[in-house]
Amino acid sequence: MADRKMNATPLVEIRNLKKYFEINEGFFKTKQLRAVDDVSFEIMTGETLGLVGESGCGKSTLGRTLLKLYEPTAGEILFEGKAVKGKKELEQFRKKATMVFQDPYSSLNPRMTVADIIAEPLTVQGYFTDEEQKKKRVRQLMDMVGLNTEHAARYAHEFSGGQRQRIGIARALAVNPEFIVCDEPVSALDVSIQAQVINQFDELKKTLGLTYLFISHDLLVVRHISDRIAVMYLGRLVEIGPADEIYDHPIHPYTRSLIKAVPIPDPDRAAADKEEGLKGDIPSPLDVPTGCVFRTRCPYAKDECAANMPELTDRGGGHLCACILK
Amino acid sequence: MEDIKNILSEIESSDFDKASDEEKKSAVRERPSTTFFKDGLRRLSKNPLALISFVLIVLVTLAAVIIPFVWPYSYDAMLGNVPGKSMDMSYNNLAPFEYSRSEQLRMDQGEQVFPHIFGTDASGRDYFIRVIYGTRISLTVGFFASLIVLIIGLIVGSVSGYFGGKVDLFVMRIVDIIYSLPDMLMVILLSAVLKESLGLWIQGTVLESIGSNMISLFLVFGLLYWVSMARLIRGQILALKEQEYVLAARVAGAKGSWIIRKHLIPNCMSVIFISVALQIPSAIFTESYLSFIGLGVNAPMPSLGSLCSDALNGISSYPYRLVIPALVISVIVLSLNLFGDGLRDAFDPKLQK
Ligand SMILES: Nc1ncnc2c1ncn2[C@@H]1O[C@H](COP(=O)(O)OP(=O)(O)O)[C@@H](O)[C@H]1O
Numbered sequence: 001m002a003d004r005k006m007n008a009t010p011l012v013e014i015r016n017l018k019k020y021f022e023i024n025e026g027f028f029k030t031k032q033l034r035a036v037d038d039v040s041f042e043i044m045t046g047e048t049l050g051l052v053g054e055s056g057c058g059k060s061t062l063g064r065t066l067l068k069l070y071e072p073t074a075g076e077i078l079f080e081g082k083a084v085k086g087k088k089e090l091e092q093f094r095k096k097a098t099m100v101f102q103d104p105y106s107s108l109n110p111r112m113t114v115a116d117i118i119a120e121p122l123t124v125q126g127y128f129t130d131e132e133q134k135k136k137r138v139r140q141l142m143d144m145v146g147l148n149t150e151h152a153a154r155y156a157h158e159f160s161g162g163q164r165q166r167i168g169i170a171r172a173l174a175v176n177p178e179f180i181v182c183d184e185p186v187s188a189l190d191v192s193i194q195a196q197v198i199n200q201f202d203e204l205k206k207t208l209g210l211t212y213l214f215i216s217h218d219l220l221v222v223r224h225i226s227d228r229i230a231v232m233y234l235g236r237l238v239e240i241g242p243a244d245e246i247y248d249h250p251i252h253p254y255t256r257s258l259i260k261a262v263p264i265p266d267p268d269r270a271a272a273d274k275e276e277g278l279k280g281d282i283p284s285p286l287d288v289p290t291g292c293v294f295r296t297r298c299p300y301a302k303d304e305c306a307a308n309m310p311e312l313t314d315r316g317g318g319h320l321c322a323c324i325l326k
Numbered sequence: 327m328e329d330i331k332n333i334l335s336e337i338e339s340s341d342f343d344k345a346s347d348e349e350k351k352s353a354v355r356e357r358p359s360t361t362f363f364k365d366g367l368r369r370l371s372k373n374p375l376a377l378i379s380f381v382l383i384v385l386v387t388l389a390a391v392i393i394p395f396v397w398p399y400s401y402d403a404m405l406g407n408v409p410g411k412s413m414d415m416s417y418n419n420l421a422p423f424e425y426s427r428s429e430q431l432r433m434d435q436g437e438q439v440f441p442h443i444f445g446t447d448a449s450g451r452d453y454f455i456r457v458i459y460g461t462r463i464s465l466t467v468g469f470f471a472s473l474i475v476l477i478i479g480l481i482v483g484s485v486s487g488y489f490g491g492k493v494d495l496f497v498m499r500i501v502d503i504i505y506s507l508p509d510m511l512m513v514i515l516l517s518a519v520l521k522e523s524l525g526l527w528i529q530g531t532v533l534e535s536i537g538s539n540m541i542s543l544f545l546v547f548g549l550l551y552w553v554s555m556a557r558l559i560r561g562q563i564l565a566l567k568e569q570e571y572v573l574a575a576r577v578a579g580a581k582g583s584w585i586i587r588k589h590l591i592p593n594c595m596s597v598i599f600i601s602v603a604l605q606i607p608s609a610i611f612t613e614s615y616l617s618f619i620g621l622g623v624n625a626p627m628p629s630l631g632s633l634c635s636d637a638l639n640g641i642s643s644y645p646y647r648l649v650i651p652a653l654v655i656s657v658i659v660l661s662l663n664l665f666g667d668g669l670r671d672a673f674d675p676k677l678q679k
């Protein structure tokens with residue numbers, strides 16, 4: 001992946017982003033669910049940042065908050081160096097940042113034809129006044145993602161999961177965005193189709209110069225497509241760095257356990273992994289442990305871990321880790 | 327062993343080649359692509375029960391609309407009561423296809439007399455046209471009352487469900503309050519009050535011809551029965567707005583009104599269809615009991631409900647006078663229900679096989 005030229009300016013930046021949900025617990029009693037807690041990172045233009053973590057750790061919430069689908073509890077979102085605040089900035093942001101969703105079924109309105117679904121962002125943004133030109137653009141988009149343009153008048157339920165996901169990609173590409181949040185776009189698909197769709201993402205990125213935040217719970221998928229990888233646990237960012245670095249030299253015990261969970265075809269390496277797996281279950285996000293969020297399952301937990309959540313510290317080469325381990 | 331060898335020799339290696347693009351294409355099930363509406367109609371036309379119901383509804387409606395124009399008797403004419411002559415009591419309480427004395431006389435002189443298919447009522451009014459007219463009134467009440475309920479419920483429910491938060495809290499408390507009122511009592515009180523005050527208000531306007539009772543009936547429906555519709559639609563919207571296609575529309579920069587119109591309402595259409603189809607008979611029933619206690623349509627206007635209650639007086643001698651309007655009510659209610667079910671099956675692609 002070294003062939004990609006990367007700009008040094010961040011396209012997207014989040015600073016201390018938090019999203020807490022208020023959960024009702026009976027009358028007048030609410031509890032905070034810290035879905036995303038104090039996450040900061042930046043994504044360079046032309047880069048793909050992979051985001052991994054167990055399901056329920058706040059990946060989707062982070063992606064949606066980043067796109068201002070949820071109002072952040074605290075923190076800042078910057079796009080092209082400018083804070084996305086206020087109506088005007090948001091309007092601009094909507095033309096440049098889009099999303100591909102996880103569920104190929106619930107992400108397409110069953111009452112709309114494929115052409116209408118793909119054209120929706122164009123219609124909403126008022127891009128084409130001429131219907132013919134809009135249709136042309138839709139056909140072009142369908143072509144781009146490998147859909148048969150003759151099927152434009154069909155309804156989504158007539159398509160397979162992989163084709164539906166391509167419709168979702170075409171919709172995301174309609175307004176010529178610069179940045180796309182891909183929220184587990186392949187995890188609902190058959191393994192045989194996953195590779196095709198991932199390659200499609202890769203190809204589009206090269207031809208259109210896109211920037212991705214690519215979310216997945218599957219480290220193999222993320223490693224394949226990402227330049228850098230961010231690892232989340234219980235709403236916190238625990239490790240971030242170049243993809244190969246994270247995969248080959250993980251520092252955080254959580255990242256290590258994730259990598260160990262990936263089936264390894266190499267028996268020598270498998271045998272070398274003598275480390276214990278994780279103990280216990282992931283705690284409820286309503287009841288986050290004090291101090292380091294991971295300490296209840298960490299094989300290396302010490303007394304000092306209960307005091308504070310460790311800061312992300314640089315371990316060289318842009319590899320950051322939030323752990324007291326060296 | 328020999329068998330296996332034989333079988334193996336019959337297998338050609340070309341059978342295991344990858345499918346060519348053409349083969350793949352032909353394997354894809356081709357079917358003409360149509361609009362959602364046409365697709366739904368196609369499925370509806372394959373449901374005989376729904377079709378029969380639909381035909382019945384159309385027939386009953388057409389009959390209710392057309393027959394009063396061509397029938398020789400009018401719903402409010404007491405046939406024995408001709409100005410300038412003494413009352414002819416023989417017109418009262420005729421059995422089906424029976425004739426009064428004067429009609430018998432005219433027939434004896436060779437005149438053609440149109441029969442009283444269902445006989446006449448206690449005041450000598452042709453019963454058939456009263457049933458037809460009653461059907462017309464009941465259908466009108468059912469249809470317009472449901473329309474009012476639908477419009478109010480749709481607007482309140484979708485706004486409340488979509489925007490949520492304080493708006494939702496406020497609206498839903500109002501809904502709870504109205505819901506907890508004893509509706510029978512409220513209907514009676516409201517229609518009694520409205521009947522009095524409306525009479526003065528609408529004097530001299532076009533509304534007067536509709537009658538204050540009818541208008542108060544619509545108002546009562548509008549004020550009371552929108553709540554269950556609003557609740558239903560709010561619940562649907564709440565579930566639907568979590569769908570990812572709504573998020574996709576928001577990412578694209580769509581506004582609330584676009585999302586409600588394009589995504590939320592079309593997707594709860596089947597539920598709306600069903601509940602409107604059920605609302606009409608329930609409105610017909612409400613109108614009936616109001617008519618029964620004298621708060622329904624203004625006399626001498628008949629409705630199916632008031633015909634039933636009038637028939638109770640002579641139930642032992644003339645049971646058919648109760649049976650006929652009751653039967654018409656049943657046919658209307660049953661066909662509306664069956665048709666509503668058919669619509670749901672046809673227009674809900676999630677239920678498709
Ligand atoms: N709209 C919401 N309201 C309340 N809690 C939510 C909402 N969305 C997500 N959550 C909670 O936030 C946590 C993170 O969820 P999510 O971001 O979907 O995780 P992931 O995508 O990593 O599986 C979960 O515990 C989930 O229950």
Ligand SMILES: [Mg+2]
Pocket residue numbers: 056059060061102184
């Ligand atoms: Mg998710």
